[in-house]
Amino acid sequence: MKNKILKKSITALILLFTFISFSQEKSSSVVLLDAFYAKIKAQKNPQIIDARGPEEFALNHIEGALNFNTKSDNFEKAVAALNPSEPVFIYSIAAYRSGLLSTELSKKGFSEVYILDGGIASWIGGGKPFYTNLKSKLSIAEYKKIIAENNYVLVDIGSKYCATCKTVKPILEDIRTQYGEKLKIIQIELEESPQVIADLKTVKVFPTLIFYQNGKIIFKKDGLGDLKNDVNVALAHN
Structure with missing residues (x-):
């Protein structure tokens, strides 16, 4: 009982x-x-x-x-x-x-x-x-100009206070070393250019990675993922 x-x-x-x-x-x-x-x-x-x-x-x-x-x-x-x-x-x-x-x-x-x-x-x-209280270092007009003037552009959007964003930096350096002038890399931080992030109206998380070819978005990543592999694949036949 x-x-x-x-x-x-x-x-x-x-x-x-x-x-x-x-x-x-x-x-x-x-x-x-x-x-x-x-x-x-x-x-x-x-x-x-x-x-x-x-x-x-x-x-x-x-x-x-x-x-x-x-x-x-x-x-x-x-x-x-x-x-x-x-x-x-x-x-x-x-x-x-x-x-x-x-x-x-x-x-x-x-x-x-x-x-x-x-x-x-x-x-x-x-x-x-x-x-x-910041004035953006990069304007949306300047951003579009860079995209238009370069065949291949990789854009890294994040924040210096974002832990995952910090892990992107060494990967970008590897990519920069591998492709040199063939690939233009832009790094945009919230603490430097908030208005261009707002004007893009496409960022949902940090980091956001966008790869352009001749002004067209080839891939957009919400988060890091396998960035180096994705860039390699995008540039494999170019």
């Missing part, structure tokens, strides 16, 4: 923890740019959080966003200033810092948390309005 009661209790506890875990998972969700933007526009005073570092936030961010993450000194105070019964919109560069913050907010009773898929890259790359 005691064993049956114990088994029932254990089963009940498992179901309870499963329900709690499921509820927490459902309290936050990663959404694409258009849905994220629409949900923000539907709020009179949207609670937008930039989960990047303060130095990143100072350069560019979504207008009206607050800036803090789980490692911020003012974390508890910043969370206390939010309304847990209203939606919260979070973004960073990738999903890591956004995910950590989302988890903490869910634990603190926030019932509706949205994470922007692709982060700031998706927002600016999708042409949505943003604040910046």
Whole structure:
């Protein structure tokens, strides 16, 4: 009899923890740019959080966003200033810092948390309005001129704060060494040329790699993938 009661209790506890875990998972969700933007526009005073570092936030961010993450000194105070019964919109560069913050907010009773898929890259790359204190080093007109004047162009779009973007650099150097002047390589960073990224309206994540041949896009990669192989294949018969 005691064993049956114990088994029932254990089963009940498992179901309870499963329900709690499921509820927490459902309290936050990663959404694409258009849905994220629409949900923000539907709020009179949207609670937008930039989960990047303060130095990143100072350069560019979504207008009206607050800036803090789980490692911020003012974390508890910043969370206390939010309304847990209203939606919260979070973004960073990738999903890591956004995910950590989302988890903490869910634990603190926030019932509706949205994470922007692709982060700031998706927002600016999708042409949505943003604040910046930077003047782009490269304009869209200059970008198009480079594409038009070179037979083969490889464009690397990213951020110096993006971990994956850093792994692209040595691969680009290998490609540069292999192909020399045959292939023009352009590196565009959010911290130097945000407006050209916005004007392209094609960037969804960092890094984004685009390969042009005679002004035509041969491939576009959302993320690194096997970049060197893709370039080799594109140039194999040229």
